Amino acid sequence: MSKPVLSRWHSAIRASSITIPAALALSACAEEAPVTPPEPTASTASSVEDPLPVMGPERVILGFGDSLMAGYQVEEAQGYPETLERALRGKGINARVIDAGVSGDTTAAGAQRIAFVLDNNADKTIDLAIIELGGNDLLRGIPVEQTRANLSAIIEEVQSRDIPIILMGMRAPPNLGADFVGQFDGIYTDLASQYGTALVPFFMEPLFQNPDLFQGDRVHPTAQGIEEMVNATVDDVAAALPEQTGPEKTD
Numbered sequence: 001m002s003k004p005v006l007s008r009w010h011s012a013i014r015a016s017s018i019t020i021p022a023a024l025a026l027s028a029c030a031e032e033a034p035v036t037p038p039e040p041t042a043s044t045a046s047s048v049e050d051p052l053p054v055m056g057p058e059r060v061i062l063g064f065g066d067s068l069m070a071g072y073q074v075e076e077a078q079g080y081p082e083t084l085e086r087a088l089r090g091k092g093i094n095a096r097v098i099d100a101g102v103s104g105d106t107t108a109a110g111a112q113r114i115a116f117v118l119d120n121n122a123d124k125t126i127d128l129a130i131i132e133l134g135g136n137d138l139l140r141g142i143p144v145e146q147t148r149a150n151l152s153a154i155i156e157e158v159q160s161r162d163i164p165i166i167l168m169g170m171r172a173p174p175n176l177g178a179d180f181v182g183q184f185d186g187i188y189t190d191l192a193s194q195y196g197t198a199l200v201p202f203f204m205e206p207l208f209q210n211p212d213l214f215q216g217d218r219v220h221p222t223a224q225g226i227e228e229m230v231n232a233t234v235d236d237v238a239a240a241l242p243e244q245t246g247p248e249k250t251d
Contacts (some may be wrong), residue, residue: 013218052092054242059088060124061097064110064154065132065168066204066237069101071226077179080230082119087234094243098126106136107150114157129158132168132203134187144183151187155195166240167192167201168233198240206232220248 011209063069063081081099088095100117102109110133131154137147140144151167158165169188172181179222192199204221206228208214221229 004146011062021236030179030216052090052129054089054094055092056094059093059095059127059241059244060121061085061088061241062100062117062121062126062129062163063096063097063132063244064100064103064114066105066110066136067103067220068135068229069099069130069132070103071099071101072103072220073217074223074226078226083226084237085229087230088238091234093238098124101132103138105133106140106142107133107147107154108137108142111150111153111157114154115245118157118161119165119235126161126163130164131155131158131165131197134170138170138172138184144180144187144241147184148187149193151191152195155191155197160165164196164197164242165195166200166237169199169201169203170204198236200233200236204229 009021031134061081061084063084069080071082076082079099079101085095085097088097093113098121102113103142110131131151133151133154134147136141137150155165167188169185171182174181176184188199188201202208207221207225210225210228211218213222213228214220215222
């Protein structure tokens with residue numbers, strides 16, 4: 001995307017309140033100036049109880065992404081990986097989710113560090129990798145072809161180690177035009193089909209029409225917003241986990 005296109009994107013955001021949620025959703029993974037995080041309240045605690053006994057061997061999930069995965073300006077326990085882990089355990093899954101999110105990461109940065117992350121966790125059997133990247137590419141005007149190539153490289157590195165993947169999709173704001181939106185949004189559906197990965201079409205769907213779930217910077221999700229994202233995706237993540245092998249045991 002050229003600089004004029006990127007400028008037109010920002011202008012469109014200012015001009016139309018209808019498209020602000022979409023633009024915010026895309027820029028949510030960008031590294032921003034520090035803001036005061038919301039005070040934890042009872043409502044920001046995990047909404048998932050533990051009604052089922054945690055059973056079976058430990059299921060290790062790698063959460064690989066940008067600030068949406070890293071949990072920008074929320075307490076460590078309120079990030080997506082930590083909240084997802086509690087939600088999966090609430091379903092009786094003996095889950096451990098590794099937070100490998102880095103705020104501000106583009107797909108190029110992700111492609112550069114994915115092998116290191118996997119090597120650094122070589123002592124663990126990773127059952128599933130969540131790949132969540134691409135919003136910063138759009139925000140910074142990186143060509144769609146590069147974003148696609150970088151995500152392909154990440155997927156191929158993960159799959160070379162026999163680790164299943166669930167891909168978290170992003171979407172371009174409609175102001176950029178139907179052709180560009182189709183090209184960008186199509187990256188995720190195309191790659192999921194090409195590589196046979198599971199797919200969540202739009203990771204930030206729960207926040208799309210609820211600005212109250214964004215922090216004061218109007219960019220990053222609050223702890224409650226992260227909970228809503230987990231609630232919307234926990235079943236997809238659980239379904240993407242491969243079937244357990246070997247005898248089950250109670251945690």
